[in-house]
Amino acid sequence: MMGEGDSTGTGVAGGLGAAAWRRGAGVAGAAVGVLAAGAAVGVAAERLTVGRGMRRKARLALDSTCPYGTLRGTPGTAVTDDGTELYYEVDEVDEPGDRRGSRFFGRRRAAPPVTVVFSHGYCLNQDSWHFQRAALRGAVRMVFWDQRSHGRSGRGSTPGVSIDLLGRDLKAVIDAAAPEGPLVLVGHSMGGMTTMALAAHFPELIDGRVVGAAFVGTSSGRLSEVTYGLPAAGMSVIRRTVLPGAFKLMTAQTALVERGRRAGSEIVGGVIKRYSFGSRDVDPAVARFAERMIEATPVDVVAEFYPAFAEHDKIEALCAFDDRPVLVLAGEKDMITPATHSQAIAEALPDAGFVVVPGAGHLVMLEQPAAVNEHLNEVLAAVSPLHGGSARPAFEDDARQSGQRGPGACPG
Structure with a gap:
């Protein structure tokens, strides 16, 4: 050939x-x-x-x-340690007179609002969350950003790229777009790895502000074993x-x-x-x-x-999320980050919800958005300040009842 x-x-x-x-x-x-x-x-x-x-x-x-990809929010720019400009957009919560939020939380919102930060995957951009953005718009404060050298963000100023660098980029976006209040971190593929790197380098941020997380079609390591x-x-x-x-x-x-x-x-x-x-x-x-x-x-x-x-290995960083609502979701037919990689994340966090969407591939949030939205909604309901952050998503109960999960990788 x-x-x-x-x-x-x-x-x-x-x-x-x-x-x-x-x-x-x-x-x-x-x-x-x-x-x-x-x-x-x-x-x-x-x-x-x-x-x-x-x-x-x-x-x-x-x-x-x-x-698809036509939804826009209030634009902003975060500047990283190496001077790279990262583009983000913010979708604010509707005014108190608008009752759209009741679709998700079941009752009126209270301050401070939860901010959901969406991190996209490799060779995509923030618009890959189109269906989730459309479903949650007005109900919760959201931040969408383009990873360095992707979408509307600037080309990286540092030679070479590492997942650790992307974790520091995410911290810069949070500092600029959501400097206070509780956070829910949602990442797909490389975006989920970015979230893990954030936890590895800024555990105090996870401990002090992150009230929930979702890892969608991602991996904590051993990607060199994937055969596509x-x-x-x-x-x-x-x-x-x-x-x-x-x-x-x-x-x-x-x-x-x-x-x-x-x-x-x-x-x-x-x-x-x-x-x-x-x-x-x-x-x-x-x-x-x-x-x-x-x-x-x-x-x-x-x-x-x-x-x-190939260098990504963040299984230990997952322990930062051990005591809060976490969704781990994979497509059954994902050949890029296979469901077994999501299972490894779920085994490290035995209280997390582990969901495999039947028939879905790597871009599960685009292919079967209703399923992804449903489970994200459960995380948001669990972390709503109106619930005191004490509600447990239904998928967590299902996961524990299945009896198929390992003992977990985190102490305690």
């Missing part, structure tokens, strides 16, 4: 025509980028049976009519021989690979649908919405962030 030759990123231009090499390198880089973001190489069946022109018209129609649905031996070879060269190409020839990614955008769309969602029946507009978020992440950012996941 052309992609196999191009993945080394060195000495191949002379052996192929420049145009052919550019196309091959771009498609190879795009495929690796989507693999790193939560996919693996594959093409949906309809790509083989529907004409290119028809597919292009359908994509343009979805782009022009898709309502491929045979373990084959994935090991890819990690050793293909990814280093591909990432080198994505960093050294960014413009070239970006052109190739755009040329292979229809293939990327099939990849995302296959590996980010558990069902083939996902709304085409939702699938296209996810595709556009991943497309918007520069390929050199994809390459820069990916090595950080």
